[in-house]
Amino acid sequence: MVESFSPKNIIVTGGCGFIGSNFVHYVVNNHPETHVTVLDKLTYAGNPENIAGLPSDRVELVVGDICDAGLLDRIVPGHDAIVHYAAESHNDNSIADPEPFLKTNVEGTYRLLEACRKYDVRYHHISTDEVYGDLALDDPARFTESTPYHPSSPYSSTKAASDLLVRAWTRTYGLRTTISNCSNNYGPFQHVEKFIPRQITNILTGVRPKLYGEGLNVRDWIHTEDHSSAVWTILTRGRIGETYLIGADGERNNITVLRMILEMMGKDSDDFDHVRDRPGHDRRYAIDATKLRTELGWTPAHTDFADGLKATIDWYAEHRQWWEKTKERTEARYKAQGQ
Numbered sequence: 001m002v003e004s005f006s007p008k009n010i011i012v013t014g015g016c017g018f019i020g021s022n023f024v025h026y027v028v029n030n031h032p033e034t035h036v037t038v039l040d041k042l043t044y045a046g047n048p049e050n051i052a053g054l055p056s057d058r059v060e061l062v063v064g065d066i067c068d069a070g071l072l073d074r075i076v077p078g079h080d081a082i083v084h085y086a087a088e089s090h091n092d093n094s095i096a097d098p099e100p101f102l103k104t105n106v107e108g109t110y111r112l113l114e115a116c117r118k119y120d121v122r123y124h125h126i127s128t129d130e131v132y133g134d135l136a137l138d139d140p141a142r143f144t145e146s147t148p149y150h151p152s153s154p155y156s157s158t159k160a161a162s163d164l165l166v167r168a169w170t171r172t173y174g175l176r177t178t179i180s181n182c183s184n185n186y187g188p189f190q191h192v193e194k195f196i197p198r199q200i201t202n203i204l205t206g207v208r209p210k211l212y213g214e215g216l217n218v219r220d221w222i223h224t225e226d227h228s229s230a231v232w233t234i235l236t237r238g239r240i241g242e243t244y245l246i247g248a249d250g251e252r253n254n255i256t257v258l259r260m261i262l263e264m265m266g267k268d269s270d271d272f273d274h275v276r277d278r279p280g281h282d283r284r285y286a287i288d289a290t291k292l293r294t295e296l297g298w299t300p301a302h303t304d305f306a307d308g309l310k311a312t313i314d315w316y317a318e319h320r321q322w323w324e325k326t327k328e329r330t331e332a333r334y335k336a337q338g339q
Contacts, residue, residue: 005122005236007080009035013066013112014086016040018190019126019224021050023085026228028058037075040086041065049322050189066108072115081122081235084112089128090193091155092334095279098154105158106165113169116177124235125166127181129220129245130156134282137218142286143181145243152280163243170241178238182227182246183220183287186308188315190224192323193330196309199258199272200316201327203265210334213277215255218284222248223302233298247287248300257309264310 010027014020015038024036038061040046051059064071066086076082086108088094088101109125116123132143133150149164151157169175190197199209230246238244259269292298302308316323 005081007034007122007235009037009079011037011039011076011079011082013039013082013084013108014046016042016046016048016050016061017085018045018050018187018194019185019227020085021047021189022187022224023083023228023231024051024054024059026225026232028054030229031232032058034058036060037062037079039064039066039075043088044326045089045191047189047322067103067111069111069114072111073118076115076119076121079119079121081124082112082116083124083126083231083235084109085126087126087159089155090191091130091153092193092278094153094155094158098158101154101158105155106161109162109165113165113175113177117169117173117175121176122235123166123175123177124231124238125163125177125179126231127163127179128156128159129181129183129247129285129287130282131160131163131181132285135284135286137216137284139284142288143245144288145245145291152282167241176240178234178240179243180231180234180246181243181287182230183222183248183250183285185224185227186221187224187312188319189322191330192327193333195219195254196257196261196312197316197323198330199261200265200313201323202331203262203267204317204320205327207331209258209262209272210275211255211258211272212275212281214274215258216253216283217281218251218253218286219257220247220285220287221250221252221257221305222246222300223308226300226302229301230292230298233296234292237296239295244292244296245287245289246292247289248303249289250305251284251286252305260306260309261313264313
């Protein structure tokens, strides 16, 4: 049976990050009856500018750590649901130093689950398709909800661990939870360390883009607004205890995406440098979102990747002040890693 749920007060962890802040904007713009409390530690990836300008009577920012049980005791009561986006999520960082990923992704999830159990709060868990490992480039299969977990990196292994905690708390304690595993997001407010904004901002600053290896790794791209609408659909109508995969049939390899960006920005499609590949770099991700589409009736709105990519390029070109201050140190870190 599909549950109908109409939350009036929700906590969005990591709501100043890329995907979380886009979800906050989506809720404010589409569900005026819902108040959002953003809980964010404001690490390097959390930027309060991402939610600046949203009405103060609809959105409240609480700066704090999801691992702080005392803080959760103060803010969780009175809320209907927690939507948990907060995570350390950059693979390169997890390879360089796994410890923050264990702290935030595993312990943080545990603390939130315990708070939801204590105060009887609905919980939705944002995960990633990377928990499934990767697929061969010539494999016609796609990930489904029954695909075995086979994570490749410290990042994806900690996300897999957090998913398993959610399932255990549902089975053992009867917690009202759902999980979604999404493919690669793109759109506004994404940190410049990530693939698409890194290439765009390199070109905008007169630097040749960098491509890992041969660029044949395939990612299944989805616009972040479609991710947001899918999460809301699952939160409000998903079956308790279920996992739903979110994807928009957007498979493209990295070299194709990079060449699209170069051509859209008036550059030669070969105007980039190959750099040393990431250790253990997953080959291909691909999502089968049939369950979400058929059971809950969700469909993506941004089905033309070229249009979405062009709008993303335009956003970064128009918001240089948003990313310029972080660009230099991000590239310095990549250079130190030989990438």
